[in-house]
Amino acid sequence: MSDPSATGRFVGRERDVDELCALLRDERVITLVGPGGIGKTRLAGRIAYLERAKVVELGCIADGRSVVKALDVHPASSGLLVLDGCDLPRGDCAGLVAALAARCPGLRFLLTGRRAAGVPGELVRRVPPLALPGDGRTDAGSVELFVERAAAAGARGVADRDVERVCRLLEGVPLALELAAAHARSIAPARMLQRIGGRHGLLRVVDPAVPGRARTVWAVLEWSHELLSPKERVLLRRLPVFAGAFDPELAARVCADGGLLRGAELPGLLGGLADKALVVRQAGGRLRLHGVVKEYAAERSREAAEEAWLRDRHLRRRE
Known part of the structure; x- marks a missing residue:
């Protein structure tokens, strides 16, 4: 996998990367879980880059045999294998991992999904949102990500209290922050907050049955979609x-x-x-x-x- 920082600096997960790399020395199967947009794929991608791991996007693979064929996996294979998107309806991820683990004793596995894969011996790590700013702090991961992505979009001078408030309102969810920051050149954070607070603003309820952070991402997508040509x-x-x-x-x-x-x-x-x-x-x-x-x-x-x-x-x- 190419370094995910190639399309933007890797922000706010350095401690998570260090901890997971250390855990992978002792644990054979680790699954990163969390709602869509929380940053599971990017975190796994960073680890894959550092560990020179093989990566499979399960959404692109028809069945487990295709994975084995695509990777040229054989009994002597060793190292780390990243399976991204284990909750997609493309087959039994747990069965695939169990079969690969039995076939290749030297393989270790890092999985991503919205829920645990159900692999025996699996260590489940929930990916948290990025750190939110405290009183007077502007060095939190969520603020750092928003400011960097806003600068990449051509915005300047956005590191202020309004940015902190946007980050809190978006609950530190990376995808929501990136989508909002992409518009920071034409829509100031203060104006974003006005739209967020309005009756038909950014965080209108899309589906009451959807959990909070997933609803946040979906609502930001709705807002971003409205701004498209x-x-x-x-x-x-x-x-x-x-x-x-x-x-x-x-x-x-x-x-x-x-x-x-x-x-x-x-x-x-x-x-x-x-x-x-x-x-x-x-x-x-x-x-x-x-x-x-x-x-x-x-x-x-x-x-x-x-x-x-x-x-x-x-x-x-x-x-």
Whole structure:
């Protein structure tokens, strides 16, 4: 896995990284759990980079045999294997890990998911939100992340009490902070707070059954979606057709229809979505959607009745 800091400095998890790397010396299976947007994938990615680990995004794999084949795993294999997204309905993650552990005694496993995988002997570590600012403190991880991402978006002079209040309101959830910070150049934190506090503001209730932090991320996604141009909205709802990372060229062939979206527009639109933290840039020029963003965009695709059409185009464009 490429260093996740390549698309933004790794912020606020240094102690977690040190502790997990030490635990992996003694524990064979560790699962990072928490709601979508809490930073499980980024934390696991940092550890994978430091440990030179093999990584599998389970959302891109059809079954356990595909994992074994893709990794060329054999009984003498050793080292760390990161399985990202173990709660996706792509097969029995616990069975896969148990089978790999039995086949390869030298392998260790770091899993991510919204809940424990149920692997015998699994050590479950809940990923917390980033540290919130205390009275008069501006060095908390949540503030550091917001300020850095806001600066990357072209904003200046945002390290103030309004930022601290935004970080508290967003509960230190990294994805929510990144989405908000991406708009800091055009929307000052004070104005964000006004919109948050309004009746139809940032944290309106999306679904009372959804836990608090998951609801926070979803609400920020709703707000960010409202700020997109019409063409950006169309492209975002079409990107979930890709199971994992994708090339911009393939995205243009699949998502452009010559009407709502033209192929020549795709590079600029993809860049706009990346600047707004809705698309993640990876090393080598590939792109991907964060898991929660993908879920949100897939709902918009279902509302537009485009899922079957997109799957067909994806199949035909890859042939």
